[in-house]
Amino acid sequence: MPRISAKICGLSTPDSVGAAVRHGASHIGFVFFPKSPRHVTAEQMQALAAGVPGHVAKVAVLVDPDDELLAAVAPAVDVVQLHGAETAERVAAIGHATGLEVWKAISVRTRADLTAAPSYRGAAQRILYDAKPPVGADLPGGLGLRFDWALLTDFGHPLPWALSGGIDIANVARAVTTTGASLVDISSGVESAPGVKDVDKIAAFLKAIASL
Numbered sequence: 001m002p003r004i005s006a007k008i009c010g011l012s013t014p015d016s017v018g019a020a021v022r023h024g025a026s027h028i029g030f031v032f033f034p035k036s037p038r039h040v041t042a043e044q045m046q047a048l049a050a051g052v053p054g055h056v057a058k059v060a061v062l063v064d065p066d067d068e069l070l071a072a073v074a075p076a077v078d079v080v081q082l083h084g085a086e087t088a089e090r091v092a093a094i095g096h097a098t099g100l101e102v103w104k105a106i107s108v109r110t111r112a113d114l115t116a117a118p119s120y121r122g123a124a125q126r127i128l129y130d131a132k133p134p135v136g137a138d139l140p141g142g143l144g145l146r147f148d149w150a151l152l153t154d155f156g157h158p159l160p161w162a163l164s165g166g167i168d169i170a171n172v173a174r175a176v177t178t179t180g181a182s183l184v185d186i187s188s189g190v191e192s193a194p195g196v197k198d199v200d201k202i203a204a205f206l207k208a209i210a211s212l
């Protein structure tokens, strides 16, 4: 079992799913957000996820989802990642309604942004720290942006957590050393263009993770 686990996010082709699974991803993510170049429908995700072995957790990345979308997606995944402005009450309700593990993404630019995390205790099972997008950005994540990882160095994490935002093969060792993350989440960093996953980059990234 590697010391550091990795979620490869924004998968939309059988090849990229295969590469993530074959090379040891602990989690694979599917984005349900029409403005995203990684957007998939529930039907596409079900087809992509069909042959994924049980030890690889399937994560649905959702942004302020309504109940209809949740009902369409939840039966085929193991984890719901909420990347919008969901309150703790909404996060808890989604957990109860779906029976799934729920991750809440927190957008970070300054230390003050971290104060949102404790409010999700008892509602989410994991916090995902991501970089805050620029004002007016089309996407709340998946922009390849980093935040100041040193902000997490002495932070008293209220919940299990993962690190995301601008991680790539060149910086992942520093990301892990600086923050102490044991689970990292990557999307843009294993792409050749927005939404286009590169199977060689996926393989190289997971190889690098295994050696940390």
Ligand SMILES: O=C(O)c1ccccc1N[C@@H]1O[C@H](COP(=O)(O)O)[C@@H](O)[C@H]1O
Residues within 6 Å of the ligand: 009, 010, 029, 031, 033, 036, 037, 038, 061, 062, 063, 083, 128, 130, 139, 140, 141, 142, 143, 144, 145, 164, 165, 166, 167, 185, 186, 187, 188, 189
């Ligand atoms: O990837 C997207 O398009 C996306 C859309 C809507 C919400 C979240 C999205 N991606 C998440 O963003 C982070 C970081 O991605 P990156 O490595 O910086 O590109 C990751 O958690 C994705 O799940």
